[in-house]
Amino acid sequence: MQSRFMRWLPFLRWPRPTAGSLARDAWAGLSVGLILIPQAIAYATLAGMPPQTGLYAALIPAVIGALWGSSQLLAVGPVALTSLLVFGSLSPLAAPGSGQWVALAIWLAVYSGLFQLMLGAFRLGRVADLVSQPVIHGFINAAALIIIVSQLPDLFGVRGMSSGQWRALIAGEAVLPAGALISSVFGIAAVLLLFVFKRLLPRFPGILAVSALGIAASWQLGYQALGGAVIGHLPSGLPVLALPPAISFEQHQALWPAAFILALVSFTEAMSSCRTLARRQQTPWDENQELIGQGLAKIASGISGSFPVSGSFSRSALNLYAGAVSAWSTMFSTACVLLALLFLLDVVSYLPRSVLAALIIVPTLSLLDPGVFRRLLRMSRDDAMVAAVTFIVTIFSMPYLHWGVFAGIGLAMTSFLYRRSHPRIIEVSLHQDGTLRDRQRFALPPLADDVLAVRMDSALNFLTAGPLDRFVSSCCTRDASIRRVLLCASGINDIDASGIEALDAMRSTLEAKGVVLYMSAVKKQVSDVIERAGLLARIGPERIFVTDAAAVAILRSASAHPADLNVAASN
DSSP states (O other): OHHHHHHHSGGGGOOOOOHHHHHHHHHHHHHHHHHHHHHHHHHHHHTTSOTHHHHHHTTHHHHHHHHHOSOTTOEEEOOHHHHHHHHHHHTTTSOTTSHHHHHHHHHHHHHHHHHHHHHHHTTOGGGGGGSOHHHHHHHHHHHHHHHHHHHHHHHTTOTTOOHHHHHHHHTTSSOOOTTHHHHHHHHHHHHHHHHHHHHHOTTSOHHHHHHHHHHHHHHHHTTTTTTOOBOOOOOOSOOOOOOOOOOOHHHHHHHHHHHHHHHHHHHHHHHHHHHHHHHHHTOOOOHHHHHHHHHHHHHHHHHTTOOOOEEEHHHHHHHHHTTOOSTHHHHHHHHHHHHIIIIIHHHHTTOBHHHHHHHHHHHHHTTOOTHHHHHHHHHOHHHHHHHHHHHHHHHHTTTOTHHHHHHHHHHHHHHHHHHHTSOEEEEEEEOTTSSEEEHHHHTOOOSBTTEEEEEEESOBSTTTHHHHHHHHHHHHHHOTTOOEEEEEGGGOOOBOHHHHHHHHHHHHHHHHTTOEEEEESOOHHHHHHHHHTTHHHHHOGGGEESSHHHHHHHHTOTTOOGGGOOOOTTO
8 A cells, every 4th residue: 555655656755855965956957947948938839839838838747747757857848859749730720829729739738648647557658669669760850850840931030931922032023031131140140059069068058058149139139120030028927727628529539649649759758768867877767657757747737738748858868967866956947947937038038039940950950860770771671661661651741740650650560460470480400519400501410310390489379370380381291201390399488379279280280191299398388378278188298398408319319209209298
């Protein structure tokens, strides 16, 4: 009972803070919080939400994620990938920034949070493994490319230009909008500064510095009066906690598949951060507990009037790098967000949208990894194909981004089943090192003149029973001298009802041809099923050997005969 209580209130296990640990957490939280303020606004814009909702998503949800999660240094809040999934999921349903869009985003946060909460509560965290690494690689590369391209119009101040205006501009019949030049200057300068800070001063909070410089320059030069677009007025104050607004049943239905994919993808992203933090801190973490924390954080974000959140890899890494030792650092970073909501939004209103676009583009560039496709191809053509298909479908299904993940998962499952239905089945013989090796690969003579020794490296089930039967039947047809078949079962880790029936049918078919079936090195879990099915008695315990060596010693004996093979399994 106490362990269950602790599971639902894991923060009760937090160690008591000391003055030294609080000082380190305060410094780390301040560092993350100052960067989080402009990032949260940027990712809200990317999600098509009002800018202030990014700060709402970085307030209560961050605290909830820290209190109920298992990784104390995981920074929960708005992230680029989840924000893009929000935009892609809602684009077919409403206009970005509209009241309907906000209502749908709130429900998307609630639904995706409920999915994660249920998975964690029922200890089904392994379901997230359905999104394999090739799928993740393909999707992240496509998503990063989409994010970057989507921000280019704001970076250069040409957002809102129609295709007709572009044709007129190319034809020389029109000129760029008034604010395009100054927006481009601010945007390109922000990109260059971010790269300079990243390269020369990696410890310096470049995002904060560029945001502050952008706001100061915008205010000093009259950026908005020159035609440049700024964030504009943001309502100050705390978010209003409320139940999600009413939407139609058809809209609820449209959100469910997108919410499920968002729950899987965002948790996969959070898991990578948790694993990294756990390795560096040498501390354990619980994927099911983290699902509960992530799910509650998403629900809290919806109730706060915001969009789905997730674990941020970059901010989590900064948290660790800045010296954080516990989840108290999250409390200090949310304090920074709280101060921004109460006192700094009038200042933030001067931030140019071109600078905001740069704050999205530069961190997103680190997600692009075209070389991963080449690396996957070297390791596995199937995995490379899964990644490539996920990438292509994600790009061409925009704004329905979840179809890319669905396609990747479907292809990965198909590839998995195909590989499992084509197991490695080989004829083996005695190698000079005393082990049974692939006869064809090592050019070995038969185990004995009338013996066929077969090994299958797979479970014996409904997928693999047919290939094994066909292999043995084909070998016996080609070589009429075979009178004994040895199934080396060391590679068979599991057997199901189809496998039992196939093995029994093989035994009957071989006996009808005057061929005797033997087995060796049968694992306990397989032996137990064979015995419960009554197949052990039909094969004969004297024909099942404990080890391959025992089978070889008897079957290679010149005087070996089925009547003389009274070797019990216990021997």
